[in-house]
Amino acid sequence: MELPFSESYRIKMVEAIHKSTREERERWIKEAKYNLFNLKSDHVFIDLLTDSGTGAMSDRQWSRLMLGDESYAGARSYYAMKEAIREILGFEYFLPTHQGRAAENVLYSTFVREGDVLPGNSHFDTTKGHIEFRKAIALDCTIDEAADTQLEIPFKGNIDPAKLEAALRQYPAEKIPMVVLTVTNNTAGGQPVSMENIRRVSALCRQYGVLLQLDSARFAENAYFIKVREKGYEHKTIKEIVKEMFSYVDIMTMSAKKDAIVNMGGFVAFKSEELWKKCQMFCIMNEGFITYGGMSGRDMNALAEGLDEGTEWDYLESRVRQVAYLGAKLDEYGIPYQRPAGGHAIFVDATRVLTRVPKEEFIAQTLGIELYLEAGIRGVEIGAMLADRDPVTRENRYPKLELLRLAIPRRTYTNNHIDVVAAALKNVYDRRERITRGYVITKEFPIMRHFTVELQPAK
Numbered sequence: 001m002e003l004p005f006s007e008s009y010r011i012k013m014v015e016a017i018h019k020s021t022r023e024e025r026e027r028w029i030k031e032a033k034y035n036l037f038n039l040k041s042d043h044v045f046i047d048l049l050t051d052s053g054t055g056a057m058s059d060r061q062w063s064r065l066m067l068g069d070e071s072y073a074g075a076r077s078y079y080a081m082k083e084a085i086r087e088i089l090g091f092e093y094f095l096p097t098h099q100g101r102a103a104e105n106v107l108y109s110t111f112v113r114e115g116d117v118l119p120g121n122s123h124f125d126t127t128k129g130h131i132e133f134r135k136a137i138a139l140d141c142t143i144d145e146a147a148d149t150q151l152e153i154p155f156k157g158n159i160d161p162a163k164l165e166a167a168l169r170q171y172p173a174e175k176i177p178m179v180v181l182t183v184t185n186n187t188a189g190g191q192p193v194s195m196e197n198i199r200r201v202s203a204l205c206r207q208y209g210v211l212l213q214l215d216s217a218r219f220a221e222n223a224y225f226i227k228v229r230e231k232g233y234e235h236k237t238i239k240e241i242v243k244e245m246f247s248y249v250d251i252m253t254m255s256a257k258k259d260a261i262v263n264m265g266g267f268v269a270f271k272s273e274e275l276w277k278k279c280q281m282f283c284i285m286n287e288g289f290i291t292y293g294g295m296s297g298r299d300m301n302a303l304a305e306g307l308d309e310g311t312e313w314d315y316l317e318s319r320v321r322q323v324a325y326l327g328a329k330l331d332e333y334g335i336p337y338q339r340p341a342g343g344h345a346i347f348v349d350a351t352r353v354l355t356r357v358p359k360e361e362f363i364a365q366t367l368g369i370e371l372y373l374e375a376g377i378r379g380v381e382i383g384a385m386l387a388d389r390d391p392v393t394r395e396n397r398y399p400k401l402e403l404l405r406l407a408i409p410r411r412t413y414t415n416n417h418i419d420v421v422a423a424a425l426k427n428v429y430d431r432r433e434r435i436t437r438g439y440v441i442t443k444e445f446p447i448m449r450h451f452t453v454e455l456q457p458a459k
């Protein structure tokens, strides 16, 4: 008999989580103004809000915390991080930051000006926020196929080279501080970008004299998909693939809370010493001195270890297969999601589930609230709420997709938890015809409103 697949780790420490009643959840979500970000985590049973900083560190990472060097300048931990970034990612220069958006802040404060254009593949929300806050344009050049959730193609996160080239032709190089390639493409459903696409984008950037930035939060999951889906890479190790991916780019920004499996941390790295030096001032001003930036020594140590573990096949296989397991369960129940299953999350196609809720009443948000009410499971809306208003017209933007993202924290939940998630979603799916109204906004910020928005049921 063939042995079933199982995780490549065992559990050494546990954390209690609690179930609640539907009556309690109705009260809590109302108190939270129907914003899932406003819930206390104690009021959540299975938390799939994000895979960011929510993973379980390994025994090795915890042991490295004890060895952290907290020197203000030139700490051993800084050099450990530097060594890992050079060895595993191939970058000579970097600045530690407290998380990914801080890396964006340092980079874009230095290079992005009003009226600039940064083409990319579905910029991440904080990336888009940092660009638009500076009155620059985040131009989405993702392939059109990404908007069809039922289409199964291996690299649905790719940039469309024709769209990119049109942008590179349209705007002069000095208006394009960089092209932002995000791996994996979170907003399009955790979908990977192929090596061929990275190579192509890199060649176009060189041809037009523009820098290429890899927004790298899930670079290791992207490498996993290249290994299992792209011809010519099946016999390469994850670390070899990662090295090649980064060989084509000039700059990387990293939210280490994702594929470096730490609870907090990030960095921006450069091939060029000159670019690194240009960014130092904003790092010192906004984060901290260049050898710690926004991080403590112990966290830099854990990050260095996490980069190594996070690029090991056994870990990645356990990781991505758990996401696929949830996808397979939803297949069994006929619940539509962005296909194929992504690297860190399942993105339920809310428009195909709640067909009767108007888009003005936030379809994916409504589905997220229903799932919470059903079983205390917290996902997150990737739809019109997240899309914000148009910076110029201030009209609501309605993206092509209304998705409920169920992000799976790394090494945290078992497949029993995943079974509960799938069953709860099926219960919501079974009563979908009775859900006809959504929510309206009562309070919002002008940018990145989804974090703090307040809502009430539509009447």
Ligand SMILES: *Cc1c(COP(=O)(O)O)cnc(C)c1O
Binding pocket: 052, 099, 100, 101, 102, 124, 126, 127, 182, 183, 186, 215, 216, 217, 218, 254, 255, 256, 257, 258, 265, 266
């Ligand atoms: C999480 C993330 C960021 C921002 O990082 P934070 O650590 O949350 O500040 C940027 N880009 C991508 C692709 C991300 O997933």
